[in-house]
Amino acid sequence: MTYKVVLVDDESLILKSISKIIDWKAFNCQIVGTANDGQDAYSLIHDIHPEIVITDICMPEMTGLELLKKVQTLQVRPEVILLSGHNEFKYAREGLQNNAFDYILKPIDHEELEKCLQRVIVKFEDVKKKEYEYRKHLIYEALTIGKDNSSPSIDDYHYLIVALQLNKTSASDEQQLREWIKKEREDHFSDLFFYKFESSRYVIVYTHSKEDINFTTTVKSAMQKLIEQINAHMKIAVGKGGIGMNGLTVSFQTTCKLLESATFLKMNLVSEEDIKNEYRTKYSPDAAIKKAKSYLQENFTKEIGIEAVCEVVDLSVSYFSVLFKQKTGVTFLEYLTNLRMEHACVLLKTTDLKTYEIANMVGYSDQRYFSQVFKKRMHVTPSQYRTSD
Numbered sequence: 001m002t003y004k005v006v007l008v009d010d011e012s013l014i015l016k017s018i019s020k021i022i023d024w025k026a027f028n029c030q031i032v033g034t035a036n037d038g039q040d041a042y043s044l045i046h047d048i049h050p051e052i053v054i055t056d057i058c059m060p061e062m063t064g065l066e067l068l069k070k071v072q073t074l075q076v077r078p079e080v081i082l083l084s085g086h087n088e089f090k091y092a093r094e095g096l097q098n099n100a101f102d103y104i105l106k107p108i109d110h111e112e113l114e115k116c117l118q119r120v121i122v123k124f125e126d127v128k129k130k131e132y133e134y135r136k137h138l139i140y141e142a143l144t145i146g147k148d149n150s151s152p153s154i155d156d157y158h159y160l161i162v163a164l165q166l167n168k169t170s171a172s173d174e175q176q177l178r179e180w181i182k183k184e185r186e187d188h189f190s191d192l193f194f195y196k197f198e199s200s201r202y203v204i205v206y207t208h209s210k211e212d213i214n215f216t217t218t219v220k221s222a223m224q225k226l227i228e229q230i231n232a233h234m235k236i237a238v239g240k241g242g243i244g245m246n247g248l249t250v251s252f253q254t255t256c257k258l259l260e261s262a263t264f265l266k267m268n269l270v271s272e273e274d275i276k277n278e279y280r281t282k283y284s285p286d287a288a289i290k291k292a293k294s295y296l297q298e299n300f301t302k303e304i305g306i307e308a309v310c311e312v313v314d315l316s317v318s319y320f321s322v323l324f325k326q327k328t329g330v331t332f333l334e335y336l337t338n339l340r341m342e343h344a345c346v347l348l349k350t351t352d353l354k355t356y357e358i359a360n361m362v363g364y365s366d367q368r369y370f371s372q373v374f375k376k377r378m379h380v381t382p383s384q385y386r387t388s389d
Contacts, residue, residue, distance in 0.1 A: 001028065001128075001190065002028055002029065002030050002049060003027070003028055003029045003030070003050075003051040003052055003121065003124065004029075004030060004032040004049070004050040004051055004052070005024065005029050005030065005031050005032065005050055005051070005052045005053075005054065006031075006033045006034070006035070006041065006044055006045055006048065006050045006052070006053045006054075007019065007031060007033075007034045007035075007054050007055075007079075008033060008034070008035045008036075008037075008038065008041040008053065008054065008055035008059070008064065008067065009055070009056040009059070009083070009148070010036050010037060010056065010059045010060060011056075012166070012312055014056070014106075014108075015034050015036075015235075017108070018054065018108065018113075019031055019034075019109075019123055021110040021113075022110060022113060022114060022117070026162065027114075027118070027121055028121065028208055028299040029052065029117070029121075030193070032050060032154075032387065033048055033065040034182060035052070036059070037059045037060050037062060038055070038059055038061055038062025038063055038066055038067035038070075039061040039062045040061075041053070041055060041062075041067055042062065042067055042070055042071070042102070045071055045074070046074065049078075050078050051078055051079065052079050052080075052081070052117070052120055053071065053079070053080045053081070054080075054081045054083065054113075055067055055068070055080060055081070055082060055083065056084065057082055057083065057084040057086070057091055057095075058084065058085070058086070058325060062097045064082055064083070064084075064095075064104060065082075065091070065094055065098070066098070067080075068080050068082065068098050068100055069098050072098065072179070072205075073098055074253070077099075079101040079120050079124075079250075080095075080099070080101055080118055081100070081101050081103075081104060081113075081117075082095045082100050082102070082104070083101050083104050083108065083119070083199055084103070084104075084105060085105070091182070093149075101116070101119075101120055101123075102116045102119070104116060105383070120138060131205040132191075133195070134213075135191075136193045138147050138245065139159075139193050139205055139207075139245065139248065140195060141243070142246075142248040142249065142250060143161075143168045143195070143203065143205070143248050143252045144249070144252075145249070146248075146249040147365050150342075156209070156243065156244070156267060157191070157204070157207045157208065157209055157243070157244070157346075158207065158208040158209075158215060158239065158241055158242070158243055159205060159207050159218060159242055159243070159244070159245070159248060159251070160205070160207075160208075160215060160219055160238070160239060160240075160241040160242075161203060161205055161206075161220065161239040161248070161251050161252055161255045162203065162204040162205075162206065162223060162236060162237065162238050162239065162255070163201065163202075163203055163217045163236070163237045163239070163252075163255045163256050163258070163259040164201070164202045164203070164204065164234055164237075164258055164259075165200060165201050165234060165235045165236075165262075166200045166202075166232055166233070166234050167200075167232075167233035167234060167235070168232075168233060172234075173230070173232040174196075176230045176232060177202065177226075177230060178184060178194070179271050180226055180229065180230060181194045181204065182315075184222065188222070189206055189207075190211075191206075191207040191208070191209070192204065192205070192206055192207070193205040193207070194317070194360050201259075203252070203255075204302060205248075206219050206379060215238075215241055216238065216271070218240055219238055219317060220238050220249075220269065220271060220318055223236045223238060223269055224269060224321070224322065227268055234261070234268065235259060235262040235264055235267070235268055235269075235270075236259075236268065236269045236270070237255050237256070237258035237259035237261070238255075238258075238269070238270070238271040239251050239254060239255030239258065239271075239272075240254065240255075240271075240272055254272075255355045255385050258270055258271065258272065258275070261275055267322065267323075267326065268322070268326060268366075269322050271318075272383050273316060273319065274316075274318075274319045274322070275316065285323055285327065286327070288313040288314075288315060288320075288323065289323065289324060289327045289328065291312065291313050292309050292313050292320075292324065293335075295309055295312050295313075296309065296336060296339060297339070300339050300362065300363050301334060301361055302363060303363060303365065304336075304363070306320065306321065306332050306333075309332070320332075337373060337377065338377070340363050340364070341360075341362075341364040341373070341374060341377045341378065344358055344362045344363050344370075344374060344382070345378070345385065346358075346388045347361065347362070348382055348385055349385075351388065355367055355370070355371065355382045355383070358370075358382070359371075370382075
């Protein structure tokens, strides 16, 4: 998380100095606004919702102390660091009485300001950690016994449950899984909760503060990457998303049943949509892949995508992607690229067609891109391949 910072001082040179002397990025901070008086600063704080405000005390229109008092009325209150040229205890005392985080004298010692910022960040991280652990406990209770002690604000979250089964549990497999979860939290989902329920069964709860129609698709994509990145045999079921903790117990039970279906259907990754598609499509999985390959063989010379193939075999993109990789061992794009490269190789060896003509004949309108793909696959350029023995 990047912490937003607002700087307030009636002297522009001081604002510029503070902006320059601190390596804000090193503190995971970003200056999102500056103001020359308390009134403008309050409007800025009200609109931007910064986590940190660094403000001078003596300013026109509204002083730093008055600004401090006013921000205490906001629903989300920033931490305020006061700056002053007055070496008088009464200013510091009044500021601290009104919940200022700290009080720094001018001229500003940048090391002192950095230490103060570090303490603010530590405070934020401690609060965040406690809130995370508290939510993790609430979600666990909601999953297992249906108990919902959440506040209305927490209950507005969107939840999606993932059940995961390692076929052969080992300490290294579990360690890989935990490391992947940690990275997923750091890079994508800070509100992600991980639980171990049995020796080889785990549950991941994804949460989202806003409605996102692509939430399930995003999670399924993450699970596909997990399968590809971790060298362990596993089965994963992605449940149906919902709002609030009230339905988590039922959702958890349903997701566990989906996991059993994954074993029955011999699928590594499954969702309710996949189950429906499995029985809705007019083709068996093997027949669908066979038809897809046939379609690609007939149409690889055109600019086609996975959506067109899915229409032909009457499957969703997400289900088809998983099924195709499972049946062929490669992704759809890898298979299509390999097919095109095979034909390009034949044309290069058996004809005197120019490279751009061959590119067009195997489905690439851009000769430069075709040459890049060819070299990546064959480790030589099209011209070098043509003249090689």
